[in-house]
Amino acid sequence: MSKPNVDGVHSDVKVVESPTRVLKAYDVLLRCIALSLTLVATIIVAVDHETKIISYAEMHFKATAKWEYMSAIVFFLVSNAIACSYAAISLVMTAMARSNGKDDVAVLVLTALDLVIMALLFSANGAASAVGLIARKGNSHVEWTKVCNVFDAYCRYITAALVLSIVGSATFLLLVLHSVLKLHYRST
Numbered sequence: 001m002s003k004p005n006v007d008g009v010h011s012d013v014k015v016v017e018s019p020t021r022v023l024k025a026y027d028v029l030l031r032c033i034a035l036s037l038t039l040v041a042t043i044i045v046a047v048d049h050e051t052k053i054i055s056y057a058e059m060h061f062k063a064t065a066k067w068e069y070m071s072a073i074v075f076f077l078v079s080n081a082i083a084c085s086y087a088a089i090s091l092v093m094t095a096m097a098r099s100n101g102k103d104d105v106a107v108l109v110l111t112a113l114d115l116v117i118m119a120l121l122f123s124a125n126g127a128a129s130a131v132g133l134i135a136r137k138g139n140s141h142v143e144w145t146k147v148c149n150v151f152d153a154y155c156r157y158i159t160a161a162l163v164l165s166i167v168g169s170a171t172f173l174l175l176v177l178h179s180v181l182k183l184h185y186r187s188t
Contacts, residue, residue, distance in 0.1 A: 023182050027094050030175050035087035037168035038121070042080040044161040045073065050154035065151040072127040073158065079124035080165055083117050083172070090114070104186060111179035118172035125166050132158060 049066040067073045090110055097103055135155060138146040148155035 023178070023185075024094065024097070026178060027175070027182075028091065030171055030178060031087055031091040031094055034168050034171040034175065035084060035091060037164045037171060038080045038084040038087060041161040041164040041168065042077060042084055044157055044164070045077045045080070048154055048157040048161075050151045052150055054150065063150070065147070065154040070131055072131040076124045076128040076162075076165070079120050080161075080168070083121050083168065086113065086117050104183065107179055107183055111176055111183070114172050114175045114179065118169055118176060121165060121169040121172060125162060125169060128158070128162055128165075132162065 045067050049064060051062060051064040053060055054063050067077055090113065093106070093110070097106065132155070134144060135147040135151075138144050
């Protein structure tokens with residue numbers, strides 16, 4: 001049995017938040033996470049470089065590893081920068097949207113754009129992973145030598161950025177699934 005309140009009336013009324021408000025909070029949270037992950041991945045790659053003095057047959061030369069020197073890493077950096085920019089814009093749009101349930105077109109457009117960004121990030125992650133694997137292990141069939149044994153710090157930072165970007169891609173996947181569920185609940 002419920003306890004009486006100040007004026008002696010028994011009440012079993014519970015305050016329940018509206019489902020659209022809760023869904024919007026999850027949407028904003030996921031977009032903040034995606035923004036953070038892609039921003040940090042972009043910054044890590046953009047500032048990562050390593051210079052070493054390499055000795056070969058009594059010759060010494062300076063070699064530098066930088067994101068600009070490998071097209072797959074350039075694609076990775078640009079894709080994460082695009083995803084970060086999009087996440088910021090979509091976060092503002094989502095936070096400012098009214099929760100009246102009549103913005104199905106806006107939700108559909110954001111879902112389609114989330115899907116495009118997710119595909120872009122997964123593609124860039126795949127390209128960077130392939131190049132990273134060759135850099136780490138080399139390829140004896142075509143006489144490509146390992147690079148990460150020389151530029152170990154550079155490879156560690158690229159790996160960290162890649163992990164962050166993969167989690168960011170998964171976050172965009174969750175955004176797509178969340179939007180689909182949101183559209184489904186609105187239609188029922």
